[in-house]
Amino acid sequence: MSDTEQRLLELLKERSFKRAKSGEFFTLSSGEKSDYFIDGKMTAVCSEGADLIGEVLYEWTKDLGIDAIGGLQVGAVPLVTAAVISYRRHGQSIEGFWVREEVKSHGTKKQVEGGLKPGMRVVIVDDVFTKGGSALKAAKAAKEFGCEVVLVLALVDRLRGARALFRENGIENYERVFSIREFGIDVPDDVEAVAH
Amino acid sequence: MYPTTLKPLLTNPAFIPNDITEAASQCAEWFKNTASVESFVFLSIFRNLQSLGWNHQGMLTSDWNHFLTDVLPRMVAVLDTLPADPSAQLRALVIGYHSSI
Numbered sequence: 001m002s003d004t005e006q007r008l009l010e011l012l013k014e015r016s017f018k019r020a021k022s023g024e025f026f027t028l029s030s031g032e033k034s035d036y037f038i039d040g041k042m043t044a045v046c047s048e049g050a051d052l053i054g055e056v057l058y059e060w061t062k063d064l065g066i067d068a069i070g071g072l073q074v075g076a077v078p079l080v081t082a083a084v085i086s087y088r089r090h091g092q093s094i095e096g097f098w099v100r101e102e103v104k105s106h107g108t109k110k111q112v113e114g115g116l117k118p119g120m121r122v123v124i125v126d127d128v129f130t131k132g133g134s135a136l137k138a139a140k141a142a143k144e145f146g147c148e149v150v151l152v153l154a155l156v157d158r159l160r161g162a163r164a165l166f167r168e169n170g171i172e173n174y175e176r177v178f179s180i181r182e183f184g185i186d187v188p189d190d191v192e193a194v195a196h
Numbered sequence: 197m198y199p200t201t202l203k204p205l206l207t208n209p210a211f212i213p214n215d216i217t218e219a220a221s222q223c224a225e226w227f228k229n230t231a232s233v234e235s236f237v238f239l240s241i242f243r244n245l246q247s248l249g250w251n252h253q254g255m256l257t258s259d260w261n262h263f264l265t266d267v268l269p270r271m272v273a274v275l276d277t278l279p280a281d282p283s284a285q286l287r288a289l290v291i292g293y294h295s296s297i
Contacts, residue, residue, distance in 0.1 A: 020256075028254040031212030039253060075252055101251075102221045133214065134252065 002059065008043075008052040009178055012156065015042040015049065017183050030131050030160070036185060038156055040127025044078035053079055053155065054086030056177055057125060062090070064150050067120035070097035070112075072138040079125045079155065080114075095120070099141040111141055118146025129154040129176070132162030136169055151175060159187040198226045198235070203275050206268055213260065216242055216251040234274055234282055241267070241293055259296070266292040 001009070018037045020026055026037040043049035057079065061069065069083045070076065080096040087094050097114030116122070122142050126135045132152075139149045150173060152166055157176035166174045180187060199222045205215060220242035227235040245251065245263075254260075270289040274282045 025257040026254050027213060027257045027260040029212070029214040029250070029252050031210070031214070033257060034254075037254065041249075074249075101217050102224065128253070 002056075004052055004055045004059070005177060008049070008056055009182060011046075011049050011052065012038070012040075012043050012178070013183060015046065016040055028130055030133070032130070032160070036183075038128045038158070038183075040075060040155060041078065044082070044127060050078060050082045051086075054082030054089075056155075057083040057153070058086040058090060060153055060175070060177065061123050061151065062087075062092075064123065065121060066094060066123050066150060068095035068097055068114070068116055068122045068147070069125060070099065070114060070116065070122060070138065070142065071125045072134040073098045073100055073113075075127050075134060076125055076138065079127060083125070097122075097142075099138040101137070112145055116142070116145055116147065120147045121150050122147045124149055124152045125155070127155045129157045129162040130160045132165045132174075135162070136165060136171070139166075139171055140169075149173075153177070156180065156183075158185075197230065198222075198238075198275060198278065202226065203272065206272055206275070211264070211268065213250045213254055216245050220246055220251075234278070234286055237286060237289065238271060238274075241271075244297075262296040266296050 016039050018039065020035045020037070025033045025035055028034055044053055057069065070080055077098050080098060084094060084096040095115040097112055097116040100111050100113065103111045124135050124139045124142065129135060135152050135154070139152055142149055149171060152171055152174045154162065154176040156178045158180045163174050202219070202222045205211070205219055205222065220239065223235065223239040223242055227239045248255070267289070270285065270292045274285040274289055277285045
């Protein structure tokens with residue numbers, strides 16, 4: 001783990017990772033119950049967090065020859081912004097984009113916002129993966145737009161079947177910066193292999 | 197008239213926070229086609245839950261349970277009343293939602 005990743009992990013633990021109080025639980029978007037919760041925005045929209053995320057995403061993607069980086073709104077928006085700024089800082093330029101959950105029923109009716117063009121090589125990012133549904137939605141939209149998804153990248157994977165979901169949908173190139181184990185959560189090895 | 201798929205979605209016992217996105221989408225379509233108080237109230241509630249991130253990151257289980265017991269059934273009651281005047285059911289829905297936030 002690089003120094004930048006180490007510091008980002010510390011910041012995520014400090015600002016985003018929350019344990020439920022005794023007797024309380026969180027209900028996740030998937031409907032699952034959990035005694036912990038990760039609010040990625042708390043890290044992604046603070047100065048140091050945005051800077052670190054941008055650097056980490058740059059380091060993970062700089063050798064992939066990509067044209068654009070994007071994800072599903074709203075979670076991916078600050079990550080995408082941080083990444084494109086970081087690319088600029090390193091003397092390079094890529095496009096950022098995000099995918100709307102709903103196609104606008106008025107105006108341009110665009111589902112993809114940003115400078116995405118058919119044929120581009122893209123990376124899909126999101127802050128926290130549980131089952132990976134948000135990233136899958138964004139990846140499918142990018143593919144339908146005519147782009148090549150070269151990598152799906154999670155900042156934090158809760159290890160609840162995202163890898164299996166992507167594999168089932170023809171996406172083999174999936175990586176994560178951190179897993180939930182690095183937050184002290186014990187997850188059996190076989191959980192990750194099964195899409196629930 | 198509300199979308200025919202809305203009631204099955206809201207009465208599905210397996211309704212999960214992620215379904216809020218689809219519910220909001222259907223209510224947006226409903227409001228677009230019908231400028232009624234009920235379509236506006238439904239859309240406002242689901243849009244508000246989206247803005248809170250319920251459809252992406254989740255919430256305290258006690259808040260979710262409150263939504264399931266005090267808000268969703270009152271939404272269904274409004275739908276069941278239509279096309280008759282749903283004013284009383286809408287008022288109960290607004291009160292239920294107010295107490296859940």
